[in-house]
Amino acid sequence: MDILLKPYITKVQSYVRDTVDFLNTIPEKINPESILVSFDVTNLYSNIPHELGLTAIEWWLDKYPDLLHERFSNDFVLKCLQFILENNFMHFNDIFYRQKLGTAMGTKVAPTYATLVLGFLEEKLFVTLEETFGQHFGNYIRMSWRRYLDDCFIIWDRGEDQLADFCNILNSMSRTLK
Numbered sequence: 001m002d003i004l005l006k007p008y009i010t011k012v013q014s015y016v017r018d019t020v021d022f023l024n025t026i027p028e029k030i031n032p033e034s035i036l037v038s039f040d041v042t043n044l045y046s047n048i049p050h051e052l053g054l055t056a057i058e059w060w061l062d063k064y065p066d067l068l069h070e071r072f073s074n075d076f077v078l079k080c081l082q083f084i085l086e087n088n089f090m091h092f093n094d095i096f097y098r099q100k101l102g103t104a105m106g107t108k109v110a111p112t113y114a115t116l117v118l119g120f121l122e123e124k125l126f127v128t129l130e131e132t133f134g135q136h137f138g139n140y141i142r143m144s145w146r147r148y149l150d151d152c153f154i155i156w157d158r159g160e161d162q163l164a165d166f167c168n169i170l171n172s173m174s175r176t177l178k
Contacts, residue, residue: 001080002109007067008060009112012119014147025146027155034157039170041118041150045110046102047176048117050085053103054078056120057113084109101176111149118147121173128169141166
């Protein structure tokens with residue numbers, strides 16, 4: 001699954017590959033009044049509802065159909081991913097547990113899956129921001145927002161009130177992801 005889904009992460013606008021990639025996204029000139037703001041998604045892997053995750057992956061598969069090898073159908077990918085998500089087991093103190101929410105951190109596809117789920121939510125976020133605050137603000141966030149897995153960054157040149165509003169909107173994008 002990881003091999004099949006990994007090409008889609010290049011389509012996530014906020015995606016940061018590594019530290020060098022992050023440094024390359026920082027503008028050469030920054031308003032001296034700006035601040036670097038970071039957000040961390042709390043317990044990302046274990047808080048992604050399966051329904052949200054599968055909806056997000058289906059959205060990426062539909063949006064970029066040419067990225068999936070012709071040998072595989074969207075239905076095959078979604079059913080395999082659902083099987084992985086619903087069959088995460090662990091053993092602790094002689095008791096077996098099945099993880100019912102999210103994905104296990106040790107699952108090979110987890111980083112790609114999480115990146116795509118957040119990328120899907122970000123696309124919804126950009127639309128929400130444009131509808132709420134106007135296209136200029138929505139474009140500002142779209143162009144400035146960067147993320148490596150669950151670590152999000154933005155160079156903020158708006159007031160603290162708008163930052164609080166933005167944070168509230170971020171936290172409203174999912175019932176379980178904060």
